[in-house]
Amino acid sequence: MGQRVVRVALVAGVIVLALLLLLATCGGGGDNNADSDAGAGKERKSSRSSAPARKSAAAGPATRLAVPSAYTNERGWQVTGVSPDYAVAASAGRVGYLERVSATRFRLRTVDATSGKTRWAGDPWQPLSDPEHFPRLLAVAKDGREFFVTWSYGKVGEDALSAADMIVALDVYDVESGTQQRVELPWADVPSVNGAGPGILVSDGGADSAVVDPATGLVTRVAAADLRYPKGCGECRVETQVRAVTEKGVLVSGRREFWVRGGWHSRKTAPAGTEPASGVPTSVVDGRIVARWKKKRGTEGAADYDVWAVHDATTGKVLAKAECRKPAIEPGTYPRAAVAPEGRYVVAGSLGFDLETGAGHCFEEADGTKPLSLTVATDTGIAYGTTATHTPVEADLTTSRPTALPANVHVPAVEVAGTALFPWTDRKDRPHLIAYARRS
Template identity: 50%
Template sequence: MSQKVVRLTLAAGVTVLVALLLLVALDGKKKDDKADDRPKKATANSAPSVPRLNVPPAYDTRRGWDVAAPSPDYAITGTSDRAGDPEQAGDPDRAGRPERVGYLERVGSDRFRLRTLDPTTGKHGWSGRPWRPLSSPDRFPRLLSVSKDDQDYFVTWSYGKLDTDPLKPPDSIVSLDIYRADDGSRERVVVPWTDSPTVGGTGPGILISDGKATSAVVDPADAEVVKVPRGSLGYPKGCANCRELTEVRAMTDKGLLVSGAKEFWVRGGWFSRKFAPKGTEPTSGVPASVAYGSGSGSGSEHSSGHGYVLAKWQKKKGSKDAATHEVWAVHDASTGKALAQARCRKPAIAPGDDPRLVVSPDGRHLVAGRLAFDLDEKAAYCFEEPDGTDPLTLTTVTDQGVAYGATSARDTADALAGGGSPVQVDLTTGTPEALAANVRLPSGETAGAGLFRWTDAKDVPHLTGYARRDRTDP
């Protein structure tokens, strides 16, 4: 089996583990496993029957696919031309890369394999080689996607310890396998890491952090790793808030996005104070979520295209509703410019994992909790009653500007699990429309299909995709 030795370039210096040790510990090679690292091509097989779930009418349950017992995480790569935009159709700079859905499946009792499929047809593409992660075999490894320089990657990762020397404490590492989405070729990267890590793909690099101010960035193209210590975060001058509760939040194409107790900045780039939305206090910004390119539903990560930062701002002191309302704005991750903003009652939304920013496949529409944005029209909505009650929780949005969600759901996970009352919203009008009570909401959206997570009567999880209906369809 071929295996590349990955370069590690860490600012603070680390111990590079021996590649052969990693092969034995992580791949768990068996007698019947003599294949190399080249991905396996798709093989012909009979298509399983596709369940007919109750879903919104925009999806055709006659045209779909189903995967049984996949990983909780799935990831989407690829881009597409903006649907229905004649000015952009055929533009070579807008040409799309084939969309792929990636998920993990079990191989035996303790190994896993990455598989890919075409979300429009359900046809399987390449499959990765089985490997044994560092984490417990009763849990799936984690999966995300990332894009750099028009090349898409799937990334699997796990965290654990290797007993390299019986006389020394075991080394804790983050092990990542980076797959090129177009051909499935794999690169393994190992990063020594002391604390429990947070790993994300929102940007042109893979960000590893301790949930605070220490981080490392992995370049998916050349496997280079750069560790960023707390003292190298480029704190803006005159920002006392920036040095309190400092946290590395995401990777953007201009550098790391970092926040303090209040205010946020991109290291070596822009500072939030200079891009406060109209009518807000310049020193009050707090980032809540970051998303890149296409939308990513619950249980998925999708990073491809332009970056956006969702942030909460306090209204200017003395304004008539400063005591009752806040401003939520979407910022360009490259420049810091506020692209659209909405006014919501407080404290109905608190920054954190929810609301999580979700982007339509073409990048025009965004939703997060009760918030929705149309960047082309610079329109923004906060779906709640005037007193802040009965809010919507939006989970997914399509290229056509149709958002799905539920009223009276506790959060996104609750809405996707069937909590609340399902609705759809046409963002061209901003008017919610009730759906049947038993309609299942899509957890993700690609250019050609909606993705649905569900569990059958035998407690087996499924990932099902249904093609979107053409406008000419009945």
């Protein structure tokens, strides 16, 4: 009897061991986005990957937020634990975001905007800045090519002793191929970096700057003495700031007036009915400049209204304009502009413009109160944003009619390739990037 018990126990043990070996050989299903660093090469070409770690467009994303009626939360994708910054390449229909690989290393991943499938993933790297926080990410386009750029700022080595040892490190990726090049730029002060034009602008927030060509990595330094101040513009030398890169050169502004070095001067491209020397650029995006102008003295409404215009960054030409009541207090900062993917519509705070018709509208109350803050424009002419009380809203830019949405509706942050992105943080403070398709 005792021998039979022993035999039964041995057989059971063998069966259990076989099951354990079978499970070990099958392997556990980890996150497909978190590739091992062990196989990461040192070449400048990013590694290819086609295994998405997200719900497919057919299955739909796991999280179903309430969204505007133009979108369906049943088709799309989502990723979790992503960087607060993300980048969009409209022509390629790609979305780029950063993911954490380890406590100190990060990787750029690019996905198809419609399906959420990975197109390529860059090699892991360690930023110069505090690894507790994600590095910064932006998009830039030049000559028909689109690029994603990650950047960080910090010291060179552990023994940096002075500001001369501080650099801006930029990793520039071709959106289509994933090919990567690194640019390191000595920089003494905390930098401002943007990709609003066909070049990456690194600035000190004032007159000193550098332009990085995303295609070649060539760096061109621009000092205050090189800005070619327009003749007769005393205000141009006060509060001087390099704002963006244009096809013709850097865009520069002073306390009043703005110009492109070696190109055009705002005084010569002022909207009709405005003071030529009053222009102040407030935002630059995708080759468009939003600027505020004073109406000509003595004209109707000059005491109460300003003119807001959208200019072509290459020529300075006025593309559309609108009038808004002057604020009682000059704002310290101006709203960021956003342009629709195909470039027809532009919004900035309470302003909406149709660049095809040249029409503009200021969403405001009779007393000048700005009830809307529009943050995204779509190719259908619908813009989204919030009211002063944070109620979600959509506005038809073709009719200038706003509509309040239910309080639980999430408005999109951007639309690309018929898909809207909705950054969202859950109750456990985990960041998500959720994509929902536009209804057909």
